[in-house]
Amino acid sequence: MIDITSYYEGRDLGCSYAPQGSLFKVWAPTASLVSLVLYKEAGHYNSQGLVTDHSNGHEIVMKKDESGVWSCYFSGDLKGLFYMYKTEFMDGTLHYAVDPYAKAVTANGARTAIVDLNSTNPVGWYEDSKPPLCHPTDSIIYELHVRDFSAHGDSGMCYKGKYKAFTEIGLKDAHGNALGIDHLAELGITHVHLLPVFDYKTVNELQVDSHDSSIPLYNWGYDPQNFNVPEGSYSSNANDPLIRIVEFKEMILAFHQKGIRVIMDVVYNHTFTVEDGPFEAFVPHYFYRTDEAGRISNGSGVGNEIASERPMVRKYIKDSVRYWAEEYHIDGFRFDLIGLTDTQTVKEITKELIEEVDQTLIFYGEPWTGGATPLIQQTLKGTQKGEQFALFNDHFRNAIKGDSDGWGRGFATGERGKELEVMMGVSGSIHDFTYCPAETINYVTVHDNLNLWDKVLTTEGLAQEAGLLNSGGGSFGHPLDYEGMKTSDPYKSVNKRNVFTSDTVRRTILANGIVLTSQGIPLFQAGDEMLRSKFGDHNSYRSGDHINAIRWDNKRRFRPVFDYYKGLIALRKSHSAFRLHTREQVEANVEVLQCSGNVVSYMLKNHANGDTWRNIIVIYNGNTEAVEVEVPLSLTGWNVAVNEYVAGTESLEIVYGDMLTIPKLSMMVLYEEKDAKPYPTRNIEIHYERPKGDYEGWNLWVWGKGMREHQVNFEGIKNGRAVAVISALPGARQIGYIIRLNDWEKKDVERDRYIDLGTGKGDLKIIVKSDVHQWRRTS
Template sequence: MNELTDYYDGRDLGCNYSRTESIFKLWAPDAVKVTLALYQDAGSYDENGEVTVHTDGFEIGMKKWKDGVWFLRFFGDLAGRYYMYKIEGKDGNIRYAADPYSHAVSANGSRSAIVDMKAWNPPGWEDEKRPPLEGLEDVVLYELHVRDFSADPESGFKYKGKFKAFTETGLRDSEENKIGIDHLQELGVTHVHLLPLFDFKTVNELQVDNPDWTGLKYNWGYDPHHFNVPEGAYATDPQLPGVRILEFKEMVMALHQKGIRVIMDVVYNHTFSVDAGPFEAVVPGYYYRRDADGKLSNGSGVGNELDTERPMVRKYILDSVRYWAEEYHIDGFRFDLMGLIDTDTVAQIAEELHREVAPSLLIYGEPWTGGETTLKKQTLKGSQRSLGFAVFNDHFRGAIKGDSDGSGKGFATGQPEQEAAILEGVKGAVFDFADSPLETINYVTVHDNLNLWDKVLTTQGLRSEAGFQEIRDGKLTHGGDLREAVERSDPYRSVSSDHILQSETVKRAILANGIVLTSQGIPMIQAGDEMLRTKYGDHNSYRSGDIVNAIRWENKRKFKPVFDYYRGLIELRRNHPAFRMTSKEQVEKHLEVLHCQDNTVAFMLKDFANGDTWKNIIVIYNANSHDIRMELPFSLSGWKVAVNAEHAGNKAFDFTVDEHVGVKALSMMVLYEEVGGAPRPAKRVEVQYERSDGKYEGWNLWVWATGLREQRVDFERVEYGKAIASFTVPAYVKRIGYIVRLNDWEAKDADQDCFIELGHGQSAITVRICSGSDGSKKIS
């Protein structure tokens, strides 16, 4: 079709209801005639759950208004009625279409519904507020599917698979462990990222709770139909349009009351169908991207992609996310295949939501596509720089775990020489593709591909031992009963109930997410990682139903030490801003690399990083299958241990005054140094360096000694023509080696190693070094 020039900038498309009148506005610029069809009911459903006959309505002609919009004002209270648009095109074809801007629909989205939105607000909704959030750096994400959360038949949920399951508090397992929403609060996550919540196509809402129904009744929801309506399969009564609105808001309200914000996974890159979708019948040929031959572009991999660069498509997306943020109090959006949405659109969404709704809304997405696209300005890694949104960091993901579905390994799963890539991610990708750590979403696994436990088992060659069979589209590829196969499997065969944290698989899984939770950037974990969740080897479980996908809450009891470890790491992160730096400058200033080789990464967050109360924090990742011994910087007060292979938290449970520490195989360690601790015997060394040319810029000391790791010491100031540097060493150190160098070995002041001899019984010493000399002169 020719490019339409009509553009309507109002935010009132759709049905604008009040008790005295309803105003309908539809953007259909090339329609010859548009008629509103009103219905008393949802229509007659066929055996597939579809309503295909819409000629039984009361039809009223609409007026061609302005900017391509058709207009109708209907006096009277229409709440409870349904409607469609009857559209006659220039080709003479007549089509019945639901409203693309529908706020409510009948079951399976067959007809648009007219509702009084305020009448379906839960008590207290008008005063409901988002939980406090000082900055996006404080976010800890938890990716979750609504149905998976409560579908476990042994869990005790009343509202299994529903929005209302999130309102159920006080649920406990047989050993009084918290489950459900209380579990989420106990874990300490700040945001729950929920897989698509809008009305999607492939679940028959009329049959989803019928135990005798054998058709498809599970999906992740990446098959959008009505973008502005909650999914009916998650409501207790999908046939009453207002119920899903009420129960969605009850879910959001319940999470907010627990201090947890809600991220909505949105899929504005494609629709389930073109011809039967929400747009084509209204404005044929406008909403979808096409190639030079007029064929649908298929960068989504499912047959179509929305043309987001077109003004009214961009407007639709912006109107939609703003509607969810304002009407449903959603706290942020994760964009599926964001590479198919042009960067200008994403930037405009972030700018307007932060300006007009709330600056604390989190915007992020997948910076890739699902196939070839004709879009030129794709939103890929790097395109987000300083534009107010973040992207998934698959570089870091791959470095940690390896490939997504196979046996390929990463740092935590046994692949050597990944240290540099790990360190890149630890720094918040600010030397890779981001201007700020707030632009990277760090994660190991999400709903796509093998989940973490199954991935680690695969890299260890334990799939057969675990009894995993190949699953595709919810069925065993070689035939047989999926439920029986799951019940026969033994995913935790290698885990001793008495020594859970000693299992190699457990250690590798914990190390993987431990890296994520102690790195700069915004961390995300997948629901159930903290309980060693398995999907029985299914790498694409979007159709595999509850038997594969349901979170088995008994795992919390079985693997409580794993949950406690995750909770401890999250508590550590949330209490220490050193792990939550917001700029590249902060990272450069406060993150010092201590070790980056031999399957080990160690770094120090130093000098009260980002206003932390701890002076220095050391983080060590040991991906070796053997214990290691790591040198530590000298500390006057010693190093307190907050995390090791068995414990994680915000408080010290061990202490060391040594200049070395043992780190267990396949584990991590976090140590910290506080101000005000009991001082250890030490010597203070001051060096006065004098150059005849008086030029000191770039010159520094490289020092070493027994009990003192090799390190750079910068000159602090220049006084009376001399550069001054000072440092502290243990009292037992008798001799210090040093070299005066320019920057990182661009030049040396002397050709050979030089030494400072320390006297006995001295707590402080000052030495003078003259440029070009091979030694030092003690002056006090």
């Protein structure tokens, strides 16, 4: 392990620009000499989009202080120029390198650009107002890749694959369906989680709009190059260092104006390469974690891992996150493979930014690694307890859907015995790995692995029929991919006239329905609300637009599915019972009703979290047939807000009694209103006459629609007959009964008897003799 004790506390590393002069600072404690190299031009690019010769600049030797920082002040306005650092070491090695704290770069990050950041602020930037957020559990997160959003031909957007696509408003398809950012606003999400939008390595920004299918035009972006600069392939002109910054800010402003916050996917666990990465030219071997043999460790699975536990590495990460939050008004951060970032660093990031920058920022990450790591203090499930950040809940994910790429099933995909695991997730995992619901990110699928539609098709054995490709990591538009897609129909099994008749549709809605009605922070993948397919590509990180682009025509095709998602989101946003804050609230207000028979039902009770509804019941049926589910009896009846076809906040109907029929592969949400009046009862008075007046041990066994089978005892003797009273539910047309001795020792008669209630509203009087059934209405 490298032992460097020098540390710099200042927050002015990089270029501090002003019209009268600019200050340059870079930390390189082991370098023997560092020079600032200024250029008038961006450099000469070769056919691969690289600038390989940086020797023709104006070099200025910098001065080193005791903290290991080299600095140089240059008088005059340098705006529009470019620079590199030239580092030299005692062993004779020499490097020209981009500033690791670069705020702007030329195309493909070849050189650092000197810019006036004030000139990059779009109109309205200083008045930018973040949408309100009271608590992290108020968040509903939508994971999205910038290019996927607009790249397809039917997107309606002009700036395909660009930041500016999010500024295009008022777009509709031929059937009047909102497209683009208006679609997101209509859906009702609170946050969009953007896959990496910092400057990454694998896409040539100079050729990204080429029509040559052999050129890599696409990547998810988990290959960092310049951590503090927006990615240039999403700008309208990657050659202009200012444009990507301006358009990025325009995108943020557009989201905020639509009431949507922005979460940035950040990758501080590794870099694309080591030798050509952003750090090695300045402090060799310091920024990368090593094993006992001194070799660079590979906990990321891609060749290296950042040593976040080292003081100046920790500082770099903290400075970078703060910069995005302050300069770009970013509202939250998702940390890739956060298991490789030491917990102390994560704690300091969240604490300092929440206290010093924005108390409404949210932080979360993947609590795992991509391989073995020597890091001792890994940020895994449980380390987030009480620390104001959340972690992805893979326990809940697997319980709902099964494994990520294969045939493995979960509750929503046909596996029995997952009820308790689902209920644990529904309760915010407070008895699993969290201290409170705000510490869990609930989801079933995200960008990597099979997306939800393809996963469900796979578990149903329909992948081959649908023509799914069963591939991962496409080869940049290889012709075979196109040919495979020509014969693929992911929706072959769907009845287009009534999409809800499809079990695949019902399973996907049930899966995300569980997520959206559980305690914690829900997240789902862009396009789930339109049954998005990636044609079986389970790792589409470079597969291109033909696999990844969102097909907006699916909104028209599957509009009822979109409306269902929209309704569930409105329900969650309108009712605070679904957004509990503390474990004490969960323990006091979440009551489990059933966790068996592939059914999970529970009640949010007593105006949970100040909800306007008195009690709420949520039921999930993972069976392929309808089931009868017992619920607490409500004297006012239960209002149905969500059924198998419709979701929302309004009452669809009122159901009575303590037994409900839940259709197959569906969910139901019911509620009691605060000031509802008790429903009027209709009593059926049964007078039972036996020979010799022998009534000892005899009782009624009663059933009917909305009524569980139960025993009703005779209450007394009147006119020589035993009398019992049954309360009929509103709308009931028939009640069945059997007169029996004790617990089925004997029946009065062998056949079932029924009382026809008709359509009247008055009470009824029934006279029953042994094997004789007479009844008349009372006055």
